[in-house]
Amino acid sequence: MHLFYTPDIQGETLALPEEESRHCVRVLRLDKGDIIHLVDGRGNWYRCEITVPDPRRCEARLLEKQEGHGRRDFHLHVAIAPTKNIERTEWFLEKATEIGVDEITPLLCERSERRTIKADRLEKVVISAMKQSLKAYLPKLNPLTDFRQFAALPADGPRYIAHCEEGERKLLKEAYRRGENATILIGPEGDFSPSEIAWATQHGFIPVSLGDSRLRTETAGIVACHSIQFMNE
Numbered sequence: 001m002h003l004f005y006t007p008d009i010q011g012e013t014l015a016l017p018e019e020e021s022r023h024c025v026r027v028l029r030l031d032k033g034d035i036i037h038l039v040d041g042r043g044n045w046y047r048c049e050i051t052v053p054d055p056r057r058c059e060a061r062l063l064e065k066q067e068g069h070g071r072r073d074f075h076l077h078v079a080i081a082p083t084k085n086i087e088r089t090e091w092f093l094e095k096a097t098e099i100g101v102d103e104i105t106p107l108l109c110e111r112s113e114r115r116t117i118k119a120d121r122l123e124k125v126v127i128s129a130m131k132q133s134l135k136a137y138l139p140k141l142n143p144l145t146d147f148r149q150f151a152a153l154p155a156d157g158p159r160y161i162a163h164c165e166e167g168e169r170k171l172l173k174e175a176y177r178r179g180e181n182a183t184i185l186i187g188p189e190g191d192f193s194p195s196e197i198a199w200a201t202q203h204g205f206i207p208v209s210l211g212d213s214r215l216r217t218e219t220a221g222i223v224a225c226h227s228i229q230f231m232n233e
Contacts, residue, residue: 103140
């Protein structure tokens with residue numbers, strides 16, 4: 001199956017963006033009459049037939065449209081500190097998209113070793129993972145946000161902060177209830193600072209544990225995503 005991301009779909013004559021057109025025609029060598037599938041990142045899935053195999057603007061005729069393809073009954077938002085090695089953050093974005101996540105916010109924390117990100121590069125990783133895993137919804141990738149600013153924002157549903165400091169914490173699988181929207185904070189390599197944990201709990205975040213093992217940042221993010229997905233299956 002050949003799947004392409006086309007965010008601006010209108011009418012029954014569909015045109016792929018230039019980068020996707022080039023991949024479709026020059027790399028995959030698809031031609032007039034070939035069947036392709038398009039997604040717009042908003043849950044719509046299109047089955048189409050190529051009519052104009054132009055590598056700059058490949059056009060296709062709509063054959064079938066499916067709305068809400070793969071829609072979930074809950075919203076998962078993971079706010080996570082980017083890792084010093086950005087490839088680990090890219091790995092997290094790729095795997096979280098494959099597993100299932102609706103929104104991701106990179107966090108700037110007191111102990112963050114990486115304080116800048118290339119948003120365009122990360123967006124491409126998410127788009128590629130969406131296509132590879134045959135999903136129709138593109139996770140929303142927010143700008144790098146200060147931890148305290150983010151923690152003070154309202155959210156629809158319970159909010160959790162996963163950390164390794166001493167103190168009362170529930171296992172995420174015990175704190176979360178099936179079908180709920182959830183926001184989960186994942187800290188940097190040095191974990192959240194005590195003052196950040198206090199700030200979050202003062203703003204309604206529930207302290208949770210992801211298990212007995214001490215996990216890398218990107219691994220913790222994946223465990224959180226998989227736990228929520230598994231509990232909703």
